[in-house]
Amino acid sequence: MAAELWEIRDFIAGVPAFEELPAEALDGLPRRLTVRYLRRGRPFPPGEAGPGLWVVRSGAIRVHDAEGELLDKLGEGDLFLDEGDAETTRRTELIEDCLFYFLPQAAFERLLADHPPFAWRFERSRRERLQRAIERLAEQRGHADVLMATTVEALLRRAPVTAAADCSIRRAAERMTDEQVSSLLIVEDGRLTGLVTDRDLRRRCIAGGRSTTEPVGSIMTEELVTVEPGALAFEASLLFSRHNIHHLPVVGADGALVGILSTSDLLRHQGTHAVHLVRDALAAPDVEAIARVGARLPDLQNQLVIMGADAEPLGEAMVTVTDALTRRLIELAEGQLGPAPVPWAWAALGSQGRREQTAHADQDNALIIDDRFDPARHGEWFRELARFVTDGLAAAGLEYCPGDTMAVTDAWRQPLSAWKRTFRDWIEQPEPHSLMLATNFFDMRTVAGDPGLLEQLWDAVRPLAVENTIFQRLLVGNALAIRMPLGFFRRLVVVDDERHDERLDIKRYGLLPIADIARLHAVRLGLGELHTVRRLRAAAAAGGLSAEAAAELEDAWRFVYVLRARHQAAQVRRGEAMDNLLDPRGISGLERDHLRDAFRVVDDHQRWMRRHFDISGSR
Numbered sequence: 001m002a003a004e005l006w007e008i009r010d011f012i013a014g015v016p017a018f019e020e021l022p023a024e025a026l027d028g029l030p031r032r033l034t035v036r037y038l039r040r041g042r043p044f045p046p047g048e049a050g051p052g053l054w055v056v057r058s059g060a061i062r063v064h065d066a067e068g069e070l071l072d073k074l075g076e077g078d079l080f081l082d083e084g085d086a087e088t089t090r091r092t093e094l095i096e097d098c099l100f101y102f103l104p105q106a107a108f109e110r111l112l113a114d115h116p117p118f119a120w121r122f123e124r125s126r127r128e129r130l131q132r133a134i135e136r137l138a139e140q141r142g143h144a145d146v147l148m149a150t151t152v153e154a155l156l157r158r159a160p161v162t163a164a165a166d167c168s169i170r171r172a173a174e175r176m177t178d179e180q181v182s183s184l185l186i187v188e189d190g191r192l193t194g195l196v197t198d199r200d201l202r203r204r205c206i207a208g209g210r211s212t213t214e215p216v217g218s219i220m221t222e223e224l225v226t227v228e229p230g231a232l233a234f235e236a237s238l239l240f241s242r243h244n245i246h247h248l249p250v251v252g253a254d255g256a257l258v259g260i261l262s263t264s265d266l267l268r269h270q271g272t273h274a275v276h277l278v279r280d281a282l283a284a285p286d287v288e289a290i291a292r293v294g295a296r297l298p299d300l301q302n303q304l305v306i307m308g309a310d311a312e313p314l315g316e317a318m319v320t321v322t323d324a325l326t327r328r329l330i331e332l333a334e335g336q337l338g339p340a341p342v343p344w345a346w347a348a349l350g351s352q353g354r355r356e357q358t359a360h361a362d363q364d365n366a367l368i369i370d371d372r373f374d375p376a377r378h379g380e381w382f383r384e385l386a387r388f389v390t391d392g393l394a395a396a397g398l399e400y401c402p403g404d405t406m407a408v409t410d411a412w413r414q415p416l417s418a419w420k421r422t423f424r425d426w427i428e429q430p431e432p433h434s435l436m437l438a439t440n441f442f443d444m445r446t447v448a449g450d451p452g453l454l455e456q457l458w459d460a461v462r463p464l465a466v467e468n469t470i471f472q473r474l475l476v477g478n479a480l481a482i483r484m485p486l487g488f489f490r491r492l493v494v495v496d497d498e499r500h501d502e503r504l505d506i507k508r509y510g511l512l513p514i515a516d517i518a519r520l521h522a523v524r525l526g527l528g529e530l531h532t533v534r535r536l537r538a539a540a541a542a543g544g545l546s547a548e549a550a551a552e553l554e555d556a557w558r559f560v561y562v563l564r565a566r567h568q569a570a571q572v573r574r575g576e577a578m579d580n581l582l583d584p585r586g587i588s589g590l591e592r593d594h595l596r597d598a599f600r601v602v603d604d605h606q607r608w609m610r611r612h613f614d615i616s617g618s619r
Contacts, residue, residue, distance in 0.1 A: 005030040008101065015055060015077050016589035020117035032107040036100045044092045051084030051105040059098025064091045077589065081122065121593075130555040130601070133594035134310070134562060150306050152236050152250055153229035155266070156259040158575040162187045165194065165217030169205050172196060172216040183247045183260055186220050192249055192257045194220030226251040229258045237266055274300060274317040281324040286332065287392045290325055294396025297321060297359040298572040305569035311561035312533060315356045322352055322398065326365075327448045329392040333385050341378045343370040345449040346389070349405060353443035354515065354530045356561070360568055360578035362399040363390065364440060366412040368453045373415040386413055405440060416453055423461040427471045435474050439516065442523055445530055458528065466526040475523060476613045479516040484603040485509050506567065507580035510560035510595075513602050514553055517609075521545060532557055549605055556598035563591065 008030040012018050018026065033055075038044060044061065045054060056078045063072040063080075066089035074080060080092070084105070103111075112119040120132070161179045163172050165186050176184050176198070186194035196216055204219040205212065226249045227236050236248055240263050250258040277293055277300060284290045297318065304314045330346060349364035351357045367386060369378075386407035394400055407413045414422070426438040442465075446454045465471060485504065504510075511532075518532040521539035529535045533554050540550035567586075568578040584592055 008033060008035075011057065012055065012101065014589070015079070016593050017079060017118065017121040019590065020121065021111070021115055025111070025115060025118075029103075029111075032103060034102045034104070036102050038094055038098050038100065040094050040097050042094055044094050044098075045080070045082045049082075049102060049104075051082050053103040053105075053108045054080040054082065055101040055103070056080070057099040057101055059094065060096040061098065062093040062095055064093070065089055066091070129597055130552070130559050130594060133559050133591070133597075134555065150233040150303075151229065152227055152231050152233055152248075152261055153258065154302075154306055154573060155233055155261060156229075156250065156573065157265070158259070160185050160257055160259045162257070163216060164188065165220065166215045168213050169201070169210065169216050169219065170212035173201055173212070176201075182262065184216070185249060185257060185260060186217060187257060190257070191255055192224065192226070192251060193217075194222045195224055195247060195249060195260075196220045197247055224249055227261065228253060233266060236261055240266070274320055277321045278324040281321060281328050284328050284332075287329070287395055290329060290332075290392055291395040291397075293321070294325060294393075294398065297397060298568075298578065301359040301565060302569040302572045305562075305566050311356075311558045311565075312531070314565055315351075315358070315561070318357045318359060319352055319355045322357060322361075322393075323348070323447050325393065325396050325398075326389065329389045330385070330448050332392070333388040336388070337381055337384055340385075341381055342372045343450040343453065344368065344382065345446050345451060345453040346407065347444040347454055348447045349440050349443050349445075352447075353445040354532060355445075356511075356515075356532060358565055358568060358578075359397070359572075360580065362401050363393045364401050364405045365390070365393075365407050365447075366405075366441070366444065367407040367414070368419055368449075368457065369413070369415045370450070370453065371415045371417050382413055383408075405437075416456060419457050420460050423457070424464060427461070427464045427468050430471050430474050435478055438471075439475070439478055439519060442519055443530055462523075462526045462528075465523045472520070472524045473613060475520045476609055479513070479520045480606050480609060482508065482513045482516075484513065484599045484606070503581040503583050504595075505580055506560060506564045506582045510598065511557065511564065513606070514557045514560075517553060517602070517605060520609075545605075549608070552601045553605060556601040559594060560598055563587070563595070 009026055012029055012033075013021075013026050018029075021029070034049075035057075036046075036049070036054075038046065038059075056074050056076055058076055061074040061078075061080065062070060063074065065071050068091075071090070112122065121129070161175065161181050161183075162185045163175055165188060167175075172184055176182070183195060183197045185192060186196060194217060196219060200219050200221065204210065208219075210219065225239055225245060227239060229250050229252060239248060240246070246263045248261045250261055252258055277296055281290065281293045284293060300321065301314070301318060304317055309317070326346065326348070334340065345368040347353070347366045347368060349366060351361055352364065367382060369382060373382075390400065390406050390408045400406065405412060411422075423438070423441070426434045426441075430438070444454060444457075515532045518535035518539070521527070521544045522529055522535040525539055525542050525544045527535060527538045527542065529538045536545075536550040536554050536557075539545050540547045563582070564580060567582050568580075571578050587595075
């Protein structure tokens with residue numbers, strides 16, 4: 001094959017859809033392609049070319065609908081399928097000079113017929129593609145026992161802390177203290193030559209009478225047992241036991257130092273199971289112990305991701321632990337304050353209320369108090385309860401809500417009758433701020449106390465929301481407030497034609513719009529479900545939206561949730577702070593395509609809501 005054909009072959013092989021083709025099919029593909037160069041402003045696709053598949057090699061194309069709204073922006077590696085439909089409403093515009101590889105329809109159809117995995121990308125529905133994407137994410141993770149399914153590399157929490165052999169013992173000890181580590185890797189020219197631990201400092205230096213000005217190399221262990229990063233954690237556990245050691249340097253096959261694994265890392269990983277954390281939370285004697293349990297939540301999420309947990313069990317595990325932390329904090333508070341003067345219910349809102357939480361979350365909560373509440377006699381008790389619990393949750397890693405949506409705020413610590421008035425005002429006299437609050441508080445769930453109080457509130461509030469079409473139309477507007485990204489262009493997130501972001505806020509542009517849609521349907525239909533998936537299913541069962549739309553939204557939500565959890569778990573393994581900002585360059589081209597599918601699922605449902613609901617008269 002000529003060099004220029006190899007270049008085309010290598011480029012095509014990197015396009016996500018063509019990754020499904022076997023090597024022999026890729027080898028023969030360049031001879032079936034036509035190279036086309038089209039200048040900016042030229043009609044596209046050119047009529048004389050006929051139908052077929054266009055692969056963008058370079059340049060940029062805008063795709064608009066019949067009304068001129070931007071649908072997509074294509075760049076290098078993107079595909080445009082021209083099916084020869086003269087009635088198509090799509091309008092295209094070459095905004096740069098473009099180089100294409102064109103595959104005529106006959107050759108394209110032959111590939112589809114000969115290679116079903118390739119055909120899947122074009123012939124299957126978005127829902128089927130998203131379901132396959134969720135399966136693939138699971139395939140990338142294990143399903144067996146934790147240590148048998150986890151690699152050593154997945155347990156590493158930070159970059160190795162190193163020093164040279166001629167560094168003084170004093171400086172080595174200071175470095176270990178500064179970095180808060182119990183061992184120091186000694187390197188020379190990037191290669192591991194020894195290891196010094198806390199025990200070495202005590203036994204070989206202090207007890208041995210050495211001066212701290214001597215080189216640290218004089219007390220290091222030189223004959224080291226090491227492990228490769230790809231080894232299973234189970235293998236590492238055997239090495240620890242077999243050699244009676246507590247630190248295991250991780251060295252690549254090329255001799256490069258990767259990090260260090262300790263027995264504490266293994267114990268933390270094995271012990272970080274939701275059941276263990278719940279047990280430890282409920283047995284915590286004080287807030288400090290609660291904080292230690294909360295600090296293990298990121299490791300729980302990392303472990304669940306590695307084990308292949310799907311979205312619902314992953315969120316359920318995180319919320320189960322957070323609920324347990326909350327209940328134990330309430331018990332500790334009652335131990336100090338004495339028994340409650342009147343019945344009460346502690347409610348969680350937001351992602352905790354919907355049971356969709358990850359380890360990266362702030363707290364949203366409220367207190368519903370029995371109407372026998374007397375502010376003068378009982379106010380201080382409930383104020384101190386709220387303060388103790390919210391402070392304790394913050395110590396456990398659940399940050400204070402930036403909008404003060406917490407029980408410590410007077411407005412969100414009220415008797416039942418006051419809550420009924422508040423909801424009635426939100427529904428009957430809605431305005432932007434109250435609408436924002438209402439969307440959050442419609443996710444309330446009882447965590448501790450008397451569940452009957454919240455049930456009474458819902459019995460009074462839900463019928464009002466079902467009957468008030470003005471409030472419903474405002475909820476529709478809220479569900480349409482976030483415009484979905486169009487996709488990805490040159491590895492940037494295309495928010496609109498003028499705005500391209502380097503990173504995708506996967507919570508804002510992936511999860512929240514679907515949660516808003518599901519909440520809207522639940523509220524207008526009077527449904528009691530809280531979890532986004534269960535709300536969608538219940539709405540479909542009640543006839544509020546089609547089963548197909550509900551299923552598509554559910555699959556989009558699942559895919560985005562797992563992708564977000566995986567992103568955060570990778571940050572945990574790297575020792576970074578968790579966030580919701582996904583770098584498109586850090587995911588595969590196929591995953592970017594599946595994200596585009598998820599965006600379009602939500603965008604299509606938003607378009608349906610604009611047509612189906614009259615939001616023009618919402619005020």
